[in-house]
Amino acid sequence: MAPSTDWDEIKRLAADFQKAQLTTTAQRLSERNCVEIVSKLIELKLLDVIFTVDGKEYLTPQQLIKEIKDELYVRGGRVNTVELAKELNVDLNQINIYAADIVKSKEVQLVAGSLITHYYLEKIAREINEKLQLQGQITVGDLTLQYDLPAELLQHSVLEKYLGKLICGRQDPSDPRIFYTEEYITRTKAKIRGALMGLLKPTPISLIISHCNLAERLFLYLFDQLNAPGVLTGRQSGAQYVPSCYTKSQNEWVMNFYKQNNYLEYDALTRLGISDPKGYVKRVLSNEDLTFLRSCVIGSQIKQQLENALEECIASKSYLDVVSLLPSVLSDEDIDNVLETLLKDNLKSTILFEKTVFSNQFIENLRQACMPIVQKNAETIVNSGKYQQFCLEKQLAKSENQHQSHSFVDHKAERREERRKKASSGKVGGGTQGRETKTKAVKKHPRSKQTAHDSDSDEAPSASKKNQDILEIVSNEDVESVIKESLENEGLEDLIDQIAEYLQGHLNQTALALAKELAEKLLQDANQNRKQTHSSAQDRINVLINDIKLYEKGLKLFSSDQHAQFIKYLLKSFGSDILSEFCKYAANQCNLSVQVDVLSVDQRNKIMNDLSDEYMKPLRALNVTLGEQNIEQFYQAVDVCLSECGMILKKVDKKKDKILVQNHREKLISELENCEEPALVLHLVVLALFTILNQNMLHASGRQVPIIISFLKSQLKEEDFEKLQKYHELVAAYLTASDEHRSSIEEKLKEDMPLIKNLVAEVKKYK
Numbered sequence: 001m002a003p004s005t006d007w008d009e010i011k012r013l014a015a016d017f018q019k020a021q022l023t024t025t026a027q028r029l030s031e032r033n034c035v036e037i038v039s040k041l042i043e044l045k046l047l048d049v050i051f052t053v054d055g056k057e058y059l060t061p062q063q064l065i066k067e068i069k070d071e072l073y074v075r076g077g078r079v080n081t082v083e084l085a086k087e088l089n090v091d092l093n094q095i096n097i098y099a100a101d102i103v104k105s106k107e108v109q110l111v112a113g114s115l116i117t118h119y120y121l122e123k124i125a126r127e128i129n130e131k132l133q134l135q136g137q138i139t140v141g142d143l144t145l146q147y148d149l150p151a152e153l154l155q156h157s158v159l160e161k162y163l164g165k166l167i168c169g170r171q172d173p174s175d176p177r178i179f180y181t182e183e184y185i186t187r188t189k190a191k192i193r194g195a196l197m198g199l200l201k202p203t204p205i206s207l208i209i210s211h212c213n214l215a216e217r218l219f220l221y222l223f224d225q226l227n228a229p230g231v232l233t234g235r236q237s238g239a240q241y242v243p244s245c246y247t248k249s250q251n252e253w254v255m256n257f258y259k260q261n262n263y264l265e266y267d268a269l270t271r272l273g274i275s276d277p278k279g280y281v282k283r284v285l286s287n288e289d290l291t292f293l294r295s296c297v298i299g300s301q302i303k304q305q306l307e308n309a310l311e312e313c314i315a316s317k318s319y320l321d322v323v324s325l326l327p328s329v330l331s332d333e334d335i336d337n338v339l340e341t342l343l344k345d346n347l348k349s350t351i352l353f354e355k356t357v358f359s360n361q362f363i364e365n366l367r368q369a370c371m372p373i374v375q376k377n378a379e380t381i382v383n384s385g386k387y388q389q390f391c392l393e394k395q396l397a398k399s400e401n402q403h404q405s406h407s408f409v410d411h412k413a414e415r416r417e418e419r420r421k422k423a424s425s426g427k428v429g430g431g432t433q434g435r436e437t438k439t440k441a442v443k444k445h446p447r448s449k450q451t452a453h454d455s456d457s458d459e460a461p462s463a464s465k466k467n468q469d470i471l472e473i474v475s476n477e478d479v480e481s482v483i484k485e486s487l488e489n490e491g492l493e494d495l496i497d498q499i500a501e502y503l504q505g506h507l508n509q510t511a512l513a514l515a516k517e518l519a520e521k522l523l524q525d526a527n528q529n530r531k532q533t534h535s536s537a538q539d540r541i542n543v544l545i546n547d548i549k550l551y552e553k554g555l556k557l558f559s560s561d562q563h564a565q566f567i568k569y570l571l572k573s574f575g576s577d578i579l580s581e582f583c584k585y586a587a588n589q590c591n592l593s594v595q596v597d598v599l600s601v602d603q604r605n606k607i608m609n610d611l612s613d614e615y616m617k618p619l620r621a622l623n624v625t626l627g628e629q630n631i632e633q634f635y636q637a638v639d640v641c642l643s644e645c646g647m648i649l650k651k652v653d654k655k656k657d658k659i660l661v662q663n664h665r666e667k668l669i670s671e672l673e674n675c676e677e678p679a680l681v682l683h684l685v686v687l688a689l690f691t692i693l694n695q696n697m698l699h700a701s702g703r704q705v706p707i708i709i710s711f712l713k714s715q716l717k718e719e720d721f722e723k724l725q726k727y728h729e730l731v732a733a734y735l736t737a738s739d740e741h742r743s744s745i746e747e748k749l750k751e752d753m754p755l756i757k758n759l760v761a762e763v764k765k766y767k
Contacts (some may be wrong), residue, residue, distance in 0.1 A: 003592045032199050052089045064090060065098050068115075072108070077120025081113050111153055136184030152179070172450070236343040247576040250274070255283060263300040265329045293334040296327065306342050313359055319492070320357040356495060367503055370474070374507050378514040382522055387515045387591040390471045392591075448520050457741040473511035528691035537585040544578045545638065545649060547697075550657060552631060562707055564629045568721045569701050571634055575626045578602075579619065582641050583607045586615035589645075618644045665691045672757055679751040681756065682731050685724070688760045720759055727756045 059067070067088055072079050073292050081099055085092040101112050102286040108117050122148060132138050140159070144151045147513045157166060159179060170185070172178040181216060231734040250272050258264055269277040281290065281297050289300040306325055339357075360490040369653045487496050548570060555566035580599040587594045587607050594607065608619050622637040642649060668688040675681050679702065692699045693715045700708060709728055730752070734745040 007692065020381060032192065050090060050094055053091060054089065054458075057089075062099060064088070064094065065102060066103060068095070068098060072115055077123065079115050079119035081110075081115065084115075097684050103677065112150060116149075118522055121158050122162070122166065125158050125166040128158065129162075129167040129169075132179060132181055134169065136187070137178060137180045141547075151274065193220065213567060219691055251284065254280075258285065258288075258299065261693065262301040263327045263329075265296040267295070267325075267329075284290060293335055293337055296329055297330045298327070298338075302326065304340075306338070310357065313357060317492070319359065319362055356492065358499075363499070365502070366483050366486070366499065367506065369486070370479055370507050371510075373478050373482055374474055374511045377478060378511045381471075381473050382515050382518040383593065385472075385591050387471065388591045391519070428451035434446055470508070471512065472508060473515060473537060473661055474504055474507045476504050479503050479507060490723065533585065533588055534646065537645075541581050541642070541647065542579055542650050544574055546652070546657070546660075548574045548578075548631075549652070550660060550697050552701040554690065554694065555700075557694060557696065558707070558711060565704060566698075566700060567631050568627075568629045569704070570699050571629070571631065572625050573699065575634055577603075578638065579622055579626065580604060582619055582645065583620065585645055586611050586619060614644060661695060661697055664697045669760060672760065676753070678734060678753065679731050680725075680747070682727055685756055689716070689724075689763055692764050694761070716763070720763065723752075723755060723759055727752055 007579050050061055050064055052059065056158055068084060071087060077564060082092060083097075085095045087094070099110060099115055102108050102115065108115055110116075128143060129136065132632045137586075140155050143154050143159075144150075147154065155177065160171070163169065163171065163179070167179070169179045171181065172324075199745070241718045253272070254264065254269070264277075264281055266277040270282060276282045278297070291298050291303065302325075310320055326338065330338070338541070342357075345500050362554055476497070483503070484493075484496055485500060487493060487499065551574070552567075555563060555570070557736075558566065571738070583599060583604050584594050584607075587610075590605060590608055597605070604623070606625070608616055611619065618640045622634075622641050624702055625634040625637045628634075639649070665688065668684055668691065672681065672684040672688060675684060683702055683705055686705050687698055687700065687711055690696075690708055693712065698708070705728065709724055714723065727749070730745060730749050734742060734749060737745055
């Protein structure tokens with residue numbers, strides 16, 4: 001409160017003011033005079049006053065300060081300067097100037113545009129204390145919002161200043177902006193202790209904090225003061241509380257599981273809440289002989305069991321499925337690590353396929369079981385000529401490479417250039433023309449290092465390239481067909497492919513050596529048989545050529561415009577037979593295998609493509625003449641082929657030709673007697689009649705039957721010709737008739753068939 005003298009002064013001034021107003025007019029100044037006097041005094045700097053905002057009143061600085069203090073008192077010790085300027089009707093700048101003078105007294109401070117007295121701070125300190133006692137805790141942030149004051153002011157000038165005096169409580173050591181009461185701390189400890197006592201398994205501290213409705217910092221602060229029956233896994237937000245009872249049961253479970261199974265899985269330990277499984281196992285089982293793997297740790301009993309099983313596998317010449325002896329939780333990488341350790345001292349007596357260990361003798365027994373198919377395949381490939389062709393092509397490729405290398409010997413500059421090219425691009429090998437396949441070596445386990453038998457698959461890239469020049473005689477499928485049954489009986493069907501691939505390389509080498517021996521023997525036999533083959537092929541070709549010439553005599557009896565179609569059919573049949581004989585002979589000379597006696601067009605073309613040039617060119621020329629209907633060109637092409645094959649064409653024997661015509665006629669009559677098919681009967685009758693009447697053979701197709709019938713018209717009796725013509729018409733009608741009329745025509749044909757067959761005998765008699 002302001003002193004009582006101030007109020008007395010105010011009353012005195014008010015009385016003087018009233019007295020002055022009540023004086024007579026002679027003693028009073030007009031308002032204008034007052035303004036002029038005051039302006040003059042201000043001009044002479046004899047008077048210091050402050051104008052109000054509307055300019056109607058004056059205030060002295062002392063009066064303004066006095067009114068500011070009065071207003072501050074009336075408002076309870078806090079007033080905003082903007083509101084103060086409005087209330088006193090004085091410019092805000094003047095208020096700020098004189099407010100600064102008031103602040104110098106240190107009993108009042110200017111904060112965020114407001115004048116605040118010390119007794120106002122004491123008042124809010126009491127209010128804060130009441131709130132603290134009611135709530136148990138308060139924060140500077142909440143008070144800042146409530147009182148609209150800076151946090152620093154509340155922190156230092158109120159809370160910390162009056163803590164222990166007007167404010168009964170304690171400050172949070174981890175967060176100085178939070179304050180508690182002792183009762184609140186005690187109550188919170190009891191709440192936390194009760195929550196922790198009820199836990200039986202690891203629980204996230206976030207869940208505990210949420211359940212107790214606490215701040216994380218307060219929980220961590222008070223937890224250290226509690227004798228809690230457990231521990232925290234950390235101080236971070238994701239930490240857990242682990243009760244002591246859980247840790248005890250956890251240790252008991254780990255020890256019991258290890259004693260029963262002799263291994264521990266890291267994932268299982270992690271699920272138990274153990275964050276560092278390896279460190280935990282090392283600490284709990286420090287006296288055990290342990291092997292730490294990627295996914296688990298195994299004890300000495302498992303290792304001893306594996307070693308004993310491996311010794312028994314080698315001694316019994318059998319195999320060992322390692323996976324069946326290991327815990328199922330082991331990963332492939334863990335099993336590989338165990339195998340690497342297990343096989344370190346037994347590399348020479350074992351072979352590893354995937355996770356199964358085989359003794360060398362077991363694999364050797366499988367190899368011996370495959371030897372019969374090695375023998376069979378070697379004989380087959382030699383007899384087919386593929387082995388000889390492979391050797392020939394390999395020799396040609398080698399000669400070509402040598403020729404290319406010698407072509408650079410003459411000039412030094414070219415040799416240097418060649419060396420530079422070889423250094424930059426690597427050695428270039430010859431092709432195999434698609435007839436060789438790469439032998440497959442067994443896929444080695446990266447840690448097994450295999451026995452000496454495995455060295456093939458560990459060769460350098462140059463060795464791998466060399467394998468491309470090896471002919472595959474025994475394939476993986478061949479090996480699988482032999483070993484499949486025995487491996488399936490052992491339950492090893494998953495390893496058939498790998499074991500077959502491993503054995504195939506060794507068996508193929510054996511087959512190649514065997515094929516070489518057989519080929520050499522076959523070559524000796526072939527040289528002896530080649531002379532006999534030449535003679536027999538020459539005889540067959542002479543017979544066919546002679547037949548063509550005999551048939552040619554018969555077709556020349558027809559008009560010249562009809563020759564072409566007879567020649568076309570003649571070359572298509574007998575000409576193709578002659579070409580086939582040449583192809584078979586040339587194939588024999590070139591060591592090509594021909595499995596059939598009658599060659600198709602595709603088979604002939606394939607043989608010609610595989611022949612050497614000396615045979616290929618003349619045979620292809622002969623093949624072209626078969627479709628040109630020019631028999632002279634055919635004879636010329638035959639002469640060239642005979643010359644290239646070292647054959648001769650025997651002279652014509654007219655007596656023998658006459659016998660051939662007679663034999664041909666009797667053959668036709670014999671076939672006619674046994675034939676019951678109307679169209680074929682007509683065909684045979686026409687050919688037989690032509691041969692009987694003209695003493696010449698004729699080779700014709702069914703389409704040429706009408707031409708022959710027309711030709712025979714002048715040579716047959718009229719009634720015989722009519723029989724022949726009528727039967728021909730019936731055959732033609734039968735072939736083109738619908739299903740409804742065909743049966744009736746067929747009956748007529750069968751009825752007339754004896755008459756038409758008898759026609760040949762009748763003509764033969766009167767001829």
